[in-house]
Amino acid sequence: xxxxxxxxxxxxxxxxxxxxxxxxxxxxxxxxxxxxxxxxxxxxxxxxxxxxxxxxxxxxxxxxxxxxxxxxxxxxxxxxxxxxxxxxxxxxxxxxxxxxxxxxxxxxxxxxxxxxxxxxxxxxxxxxxxxxxxxxxxxxxxxxxxxxxxxxxxxxxxxxxxxxxxxxxxxxxxxxxxx
Numbered sequence: 105x106x107x108x109x110x111x112x113x114x115x116x117x118x119x120x121x122x123x124x125x126x127x128x129x130x131x132x133x134x135x136x137x138x139x140x141x142x143x144x145x146x147x148x149x150x151x152x153x154x155x156x157x158x159x160x161x162x163x164x165x166x167x168x169x170x171x172x173x174x175x176x177x178x179x180x181x182x183x184x185x186x187x188x189x190x191x192x193x194x195x196x197x198x199x200x201x202x203x204x205x206x207x208x209x210x211x212x213x214x215x216x217x218x219x220x221x222x223x224x225x226x227x228x229x230x231x232x233x234x235x236x237x238x239x240x241x242x243x244x245x246x247x248x249x250x251x252x253x254x255x256x257x258x259x260x261x262x263x264x265x266x267x268x269x270x271x272x273x274x275x276x277x278x279x280x281x282x283x
Contacts, residue, residue, distance in 0.1 A: 130173050224249065
């Protein structure tokens, strides 16, 4: 059985690359947000800089991308808020089972986010435009949900695999110790 895990573990660099790409995208979104807000504030208080009407909607859109993508990053790091008050009272096997159930629930949520986020982006988003930027489709306002769903799906598959691997390898170690 460990040979299977060795083969699957060779995919870890792909997960690392996806994580790094999403992290860089989040950093670029944050930089973009900061620059747009600085431009917005400068436009209000410096007379020779025009007061742009589009900045608020751009900031909100960039923030929505950043929020959902950074939440996907938190899945991989295990940094989401979790209820751990009873963990010290429960057997480790129960905790692992609950972790897997929670990860499966988030995996289902990721699939729903992909499907519904894409449907909203295509159906609702493509029919509207930003008020201050009539040339830009609202597709981009709804698309972050589907995009984050894809990232969440990737990271949840890895998390579930890691749980299963830890359970199986522990069982193999226990069996090896008995023989």
